[in-house]
Amino acid sequence: MKPSSFIKAGLFLTVSGLVAGCASAPDYSGDTDSRWADFKSWTKITEGRTGTGDPTGLVSGVHKGREGYRDVYVNDVGLATNQGTAPYKYPVGSVIVKEQFDDLAAFKAQKPTDLTIMVKLRDSATPDAKNWGWAAGYDGKLEETNAFCSGCHSVAAKDDFVFTNEDFLKKFH
Template sequence: MRAGNLKIFGAATLSAVMLAGCGSLIKGEPDARWADYKSWTKLTENRTGTGDPTGFIGNVHKGRDGYRDVYVNETGKEMLSGMGPYLFPAGTVIVKEQFGSKADWEAQKGAQVTVSIKIEDGAGPSTWHWAAGYTGKAGESQFCSGCHTIAAADDYVFTHEKFLSTQ
């Protein structure tokens, strides 16, 4: 290979590696605590999760016209699937997929994901962390905990069996 071609090849290879690295930084990897959430219990299985029955959703979670699916890990399955009272054990992870339209929901396309993680036993907004997105980083969120305070009587969780049975 000629020296000029070798430089071009080297520069192209280096650029490709750098772009691939940036792509993986932008996309990230999902947290291991919810990476396999599609294999969990789908609380909204065979149910249409839409509307704004609480009157508090506003534009969050795709708003009143959005469609939502809710998944829960094994740790929180019994609690979320029961009729309450709700006090989730530490380690509970709840994943909510939000779709902008019924067509997207039916096709399971274009979901936005939010995650709730119960980080310690007990009640209170500080016992939960939230992540915005499948590859989001979990942490405290004044925005999330502020809205979820409305559901304080149900351990800061809106969508559970008791709620869904009234829909």
């Protein structure tokens, strides 16, 4: 490896560490979209399951990566579908919220650093990522088109773009 490659790699790791070190717990007290404002009162579908790892091979650096931990909540609209069996077809109004934790210590202390949200906006005859909206953060703005989110979630198209359903949880957790 060239010396300049080592310098670039070192700079990347340093910047990554600084960004990770600046993360702070989400503030769930402010104004937010009413569709997920009370998500902490919903069913935590990962309750009693260790929410870590990368069983799909897709997590890589997102959702706190392979070493991160995650809790996933679903509202009452999507609960029966989520806890059912395939084929999964979520009704319009389903909301899924994922809290992400940096590591086991943060998970045990229930101190998340990130939050991501999926909202089923419309229905169609076949699964379509355009049926979902995506938001990053408790006070994030819902985006009806998010190529970054829908790109990874397209792998779960047969399950209506949702990874964390009952079949997934039984298989991987």
